[in-house]
Amino acid sequence: MPEITVVKVESVADDGGQPGRMVHIERPKDWAACPDCRVISTTVRQRRTTRPRDLPYGPEPLAVRWHKRQFACAEQRCARKAFTESTAEIPPRARVTGRLCRAVARQAASGRSIAAVGRECGLGWPLVHRHFAVHADALLIEPEPPRVRGIDETRRGRPQWIKNEATGRWARTELFETNFGDLSGTGGLLSQAAGRTSKAVVDWLNTRGHAWKSQVRIVAIDPAACYRTAIRQALPHAVIVVDHFHLVALAGKALTAVRQRITREQRGRRGRATDPEWANRRLLLACAREQAPRSVISHRLHRFLSWCADSGLSELLTLAETIDAWWPETLAFITNARTEETNRLIKDAARVAFDFHNLHNQRRRVRVACTHHTINVPAA
Structure with missing residues (x-):
């Protein structure tokens, strides 16, 4: 030293x-x-x-x-x-020496739990967390406005009931967090907002200012009507995109629902590995990467929707209605995989911490977990 x-x-x-x-x-x-x-x-x-x-x-x-x-x-x-x-x-x-404080902060920022780092270095949880908070706040600066943004939601764990001291009423905490990610740069997870509503998205976007919002050109989302409504209201100039993965997932769920219903009706039991419909359940494949012309895509879509309508199956009718409603956003074709990766990192951070009780600590820890791999951490 x-x-x-x-x-x-x-x-x-x-x-x-x-x-x-x-x-x-x-x-x-x-x-x-x-x-x-x-x-x-x-x-x-x-x-x-x-x-x-x-x-x-x-x-x-x-x-x-x-x-x-x-x-x-x-x-x-x-x-x-x-x-x-x-x-x-x-x-x-x-x-405690300064270099030990910086070391435990970097260890916690790498994804380890605060308690595990404290036990290893013989320090208490409050001390480790205090230095981690200082380290994280120095790293999590205001990001540049991304051209392509991803919006998705994650569940925050078990609900809690909080009493309002002024009114005496009990209110339940939000079960979902809306995540705003950067899909075009290295910003990672930009921020989180409580709730899974249009108002939560609009309020967060409006706080960034008009100049910040004008830089956004594309927004990738799940097939969520509340997010689409919010983007059209707050970012009318942006192109809304739905990842084709979600259409494939919806088709897979519809196929599973039909297979399970037919098995129960005809066999009077649940499916088994020896049943043909069970053994071939993963044969539904996507042809999204063929880069076919728009005319070919439109012809295939029309044929698919007609086939669903003629089938008379309620599961396929629901699938056709969903695909038709979200087809303009799906046709733009941009993957939302980085947003899904962020969701996985958010859940991993919650598992390491055995769930969070403080919302502010959760958001700080989650942002560090979702962006630390893009940040050049200074040496001790």
Whole structure:
């Protein structure tokens, strides 16, 4: 550490007889400046020994003993009569070195839980979380407006009931969070908003300002009517896109519903692996990457919708209505895979933390988890 000199290293044993090392350090300069008046003093009043916790090094436990000096202030008019020497890495009254604080913050930002990092370094949860919050807030700057944006939702866990002290009424917390992602740059997860409604999306977009919204050209969403309504209201110039994956997923669900219903009606039981309709359940394939001309695509769509209408099956009629309603957005053809990846990272962060109780901590932790791979983290 800067301004610190190792005096000696001793081999010691803890209470359980396990070997360890004790490092004795001191500040080599025999003078120090008063933190109030900045007058240099060389008069030592007394010596003290502190035990700051530092980064582990090597296979054996490491203990640090800092032999500090207390100086008498040389300025008679200074209100501070004495002060103890300190450094930037070990400030006054600090029990943890600065490099250990930065290390635990980076460990928590890498995806590990706060509790696990604290147990490994012998620190409490509040201390680790405080330094992680400082580290994360420095990284999560306001992103540039993306040209292509993804919007999706994730569930926030179990609902909680909170009592309003003013009205005395109980209100349930939102079960869903709307996620705003950057699909054209390296912004990752831009932000989150409570709820899965048009108002939540419109309010978040309006807070960015007109200049910010004007930069957005394409918005990729799921087949959610509330999101489509919000985008048309807040971003009327943007092109709305629905990933073709969702149409394939809807077709797969419709096929599964028909297969299960027919199996129950004809066999009087659930499907088994030996049933042909069960063994061939994954034969539905997508031909989205063929890059066929628009005329061919329109012909196939018409043939598909006619086939669904002539089938007389309620599942296929529902599928045809959904595809027809969202076909203009699907025809734009842009993948929303990065938004789905963000959803997976959000869920992983919640699992590592065994779910969140504080909404502000959750959003900070989730944003770091979804953007840390695009951020150049400075060295300690």
